[in-house]
Amino acid sequence: MRGVVLNGPGDVAVVDRDDPRIEKPTDAIIKMAAACVCGSDLWPYRGIEKTGGPAVMGHEYVGVVEQIGAEVKNVKAGDFVVGSFFASDNTCEICRAGYQSRCVHAELMGAIGTQAEYARIPLADGTLVATPGMPDDDLIPSLLAASDVLGTGWFAAVAAEAGPGRTVAVVGDGAVGLLGVLAAKQLGAERIVVFSRHSDRQKLAIEFGATDIITERGDDGVTALKDLLGGLGAHSVIEAVGTQESMMQAIRATRPGGHVGYVGVSHDVRLPGDELFFSAVHLHGGPAPVRRFLPELIDLIWNRRIDPGKVFDRTLPLEDAAEGYKAMDERRAIKTLLRP
Amino acid sequence: MRGVVLNGPGDVAVVDRDDPRIEKPTDAIIKMAAACVCGSDLWPYRGIEKTGGPAVMGHEYVGVVEQIGAEVKNVKAGDFVVGSFFASDNTCEICRAGYQSRCVHAELMGAIGTQAEYARIPLADGTLVATPGMPDDDLIPSLLAASDVLGTGWFAAVAAEAGPGRTVAVVGDGAVGLLGVLAAKQLGAERIVVFSRHSDRQKLAIEFGATDIITERGDDGVTALKDLLGGLGAHSVIEAVGTQESMMQAIRATRPGGHVGYVGVSHDVRLPGDELFFSAVHLHGGPAPVRRFLPELIDLIWNRRIDPGKVFDRTLPLEDAAEGYKAMDERRAIKTLLRP
Incomplete structure (x- = not known):
């Protein structure tokens, strides 16, 4: 599959990456409907935050479930799903208190890199929330916003x-x-x-x-x-x-x-x-426990009561990710959506 | 009257100070039933917090109202009262939200110095809370504790x-x-x-x-x-x-x-x-808005449901204040009560 890597400050490339596969029975694989560039991606892009060599990028995502691990029960192949930038079990004491971003089994999606065609989602049952059906295309930016910025x-x-x-x-x-x-x-x-x-x-x-x-x-x-x-x-x-x-x-x-x-x-x-x-x-x-709010936010978006997708003022093909970073870095764009 | 001053690090003295008098119509003068040394008094005593020359000391107090200014309505001469280490009007927007220690007219009692025989209490109506009657002597340490540490x-x-x-x-x-x-x-x-x-x-x-x-x-x-x-x-x-x-x-x-x-x-x-x-x-x-809690704390003490006065493990005459500081500094005492 194709996916974004940051080779070093200011150096964004789209390269061939291995297709993700189910590694644990609690994983799911999703096909990305849309990904995007986050303000926090600009810290390493600007060299303020150090990365040790080329790094996969992206932690916001919406898409369709392609495959699920043997233990996944809450989502199934074909579901359109939104998840948070931290995978979480949503069952531990910290999750139940509403702090899923600090789940005792939390995994950072940035290390998986969702600016790509596909992504493996750990702890799928606790991380992903399915929408009521397949969304109209114009709802996708707002659903993507729910994944992090909203x-x-x-x-x-x-x-x-x-x-x-x-x-x-x-x-x-x-x-x-x-x-x-x-x-x-x-x-x-x-x-x-x-x-x-x-x-x-x-x-x-x-x-x-x-x-x-x-x-x-x-x-x-x-x-x-x-x-x-x-x-x-x-x-x-x-x-x-x-x-x-x-x-x-x-x-x-x-x-x-x-x-x-x-x-x-x-x-x-x-x-x-x-x-x-x-x-x-x-x-x-701290890191927002987005999972706590996802059901409510999806409902507000689905019923067109809010339109957070307006923050995306630039849409580019995934292949043009470098320009997406550049436009945000130079403040020519508030936020860039990437279409795989 | 007699009152404590800190001449410099480690140098506590009891000296003659001017008797306080009503300066504003919202003031009251109280005769101290008991005062005490606070853990925070040890910062300047140890020289960690600088004072510019001799400083009056003490910000905790209980006592009997001697005199009130023309505008004071909530307490009267003869009342036994407890107040906080910040004087507050208890009517401004910040006080009404429960943050009397950051009242827009707050005055720090430490600048008045309550380790003394008498003290002027600014904004008496908003600062002082009268007990239901004259307390038994054994309740005085607990009522004094309510003033700050409790x-x-x-x-x-x-x-x-x-x-x-x-x-x-x-x-x-x-x-x-x-x-x-x-x-x-x-x-x-x-x-x-x-x-x-x-x-x-x-x-x-x-x-x-x-x-x-x-x-x-x-x-x-x-x-x-x-x-x-x-x-x-x-x-x-x-x-x-x-x-x-x-x-x-x-x-x-x-x-x-x-x-x-x-x-x-x-x-x-x-x-x-x-x-x-x-x-x-x-x-x-931050600085505790003690005034918010005083009515409830006085009630708990008055009805002998709590006994916070136990933190005073040393009682000395006001004249022996220096030993009171020394005992706390050397951890021979948790907290020293001073009897004027």
């Missing part, structure tokens, strides 16, 4: 306790931040403020439910937010970047007793204990 | 979401950690594990409701805890020290999706973002 934005909004009567601020205007806006709106937030300086992203944020845009960032952004809100920070802040600046911006933008939901993968972040202590905020985040 | 341990247990069906681990066996045990027990925790290597503190922890003691600390303590709990960390972890080691111990002792309630005042702590991210814990803490 699920991650949704988790961030839940972690930030977005809800009725609450003001939500969103740090990060990438796909996850924008879908954090959508999630906050769905969860009933009263006011949604987005930090963004890109007009295309501002436009989509407003379409998803943002009520206010702030173009300043860092401490200037915090000052602008407090001016907007009459002196206090937001009740809920979503952090979807993962840098020192964005984390401190999120913490400082939150009122005492408020909630920060952070999902940007932390890179070189060191949180000062004294400032965190006196901020009196709640801090929760 | 309220702080209680907040830590609430922040850590201690409750039925949950295992709680407690990092720190000082007065706050021990009262975190008491709080976790009252909140219905199923199992309470304390990290402690001091037999007197272990004994009190068990009296307050601890079910298990671990003598290792740091990463060895985390390993011992996970061995005890069958591989996973605790659901809820109370952090009551404030060092890098204790914070990391608390985070590592918590299972994914679990809750850390941290109340040790952070000193030179830098939390690594990547480890925090993948820990997937909830982190909440």
Whole structure:
């Protein structure tokens, strides 16, 4: 099969890879309907995150089950399925508490590489959720979004306790931040403020439910937010970047007793204990337990109540993956969908 | 009046200070029934926290109202009162959300110095809670504990979401950690594990409701805890020290999706973002909003359902404050009560 590899910083290639096969009786093989490039794929692409030589890429996926292992019971060949970027058994104590991304048997899909024609899905029963039927083609981007960026934005909004009567601020205007806006709106937030300086992203944020845009960032952004809100920070802040600046911006933008939901993968972040202590905020985040939310998200998409697929503003054949990475790196695209 | 000052590291003196007087119509003056030395007082005593020259000391207090300002309505002369270490208006948006320690008009009682015969209490209506009547003498230590260490341990247990069906681990066996045990027990925790290597503190922890003691600390303590709990960390972890080691111990002792309630005042702590991210814990803490809990805590003490005053294992006249500090610094005492 064909699949994407990153040979080194900036060097994306589509190469022949071995077809995946059932390795354990709990595996399934899926034929990819669509894959995509994640903001987190840009860390190694930019050389900020080191990879040891050529690495398979991709951890978001939707597709049709081709084959199942002997112990798989919840999905069957022919099902259209969505899964999370962490495979999980969905039965252990951690999964049952809703933290499937930290399942005691969790496997990272990035190591399998779903920017490819096929993929092996470990722990298929606990990982995959079948849609009610074969989706219309226009639903595929939204279902693919559920696999990571929507699920991650949704988790961030839940972690930030977005809800009725609450003001939500969103740090990060990438796909996850924008879908954090959508999630906050769905969860009933009263006011949604987005930090963004890109007009295309501002436009989509407003379409998803943002009520206010702030173009300043860092401490200037915090000052602008407090001016907007009459002196206090937001009740809920979503952090979807993962840098020192964005984390401190999120913490400082939150009122005492408020909630920060952070999902940007932390890179070189060191949180000062004294400032965190006196901020009196709640801090929760990490790799999103997307599996927790998949049934609800699939239902919302299937019934066309949300359209998260709008974050894909570029669609390319899998063979053109290199251009997909480049467009996102240069901010010419919010998110690239790859068609195998 | 007589009052404690810290002239410099290790140098505690009791000196003549000006009698406090009503400065604002929202003030009250109280005559101290008892004051005490806090674990946090040891930071400047040990020279770890710098003070600019001689500093008044003490922020915990119970006593009888002597005089009130023209606008004070909720307490009157003759009332026996308990207050928090932060004065708060208890009416602003932050107070109403339960974060009185971060009231928009908060004043730190440590700057007033309650290790003295009298003290001015700002924002008396929002800060002080009157007991149902004049307390029996044996209740005074427990009411004094409510002013900070009990309220702080209680907040830590609430922040850590201690409750039925949950295992709680407690990092720190000082007065706050021990009262975190008491709080976790009252909140219905199923199992309470304390990290402690001091037999007197272990004994009190068990009296307050601890079910298990671990003598290792740091990463060895985390390993011992996970061995005890069958591989996973605790659901809820109370952090009551404030060092890098204790914070990391608390985070590592918590299972994914679990809750850390941290109340040790952070000193030179830098939390690594990547480890925090993948820990997937909830982190909440800061200066405890003791005022939120005071009515409930006073009720529990008044009805003799809890006896937090047991953390005072040394009682001295105010004039002997220096020995009170020394005994705590040398761990000869858990907590020293000072009688003016």
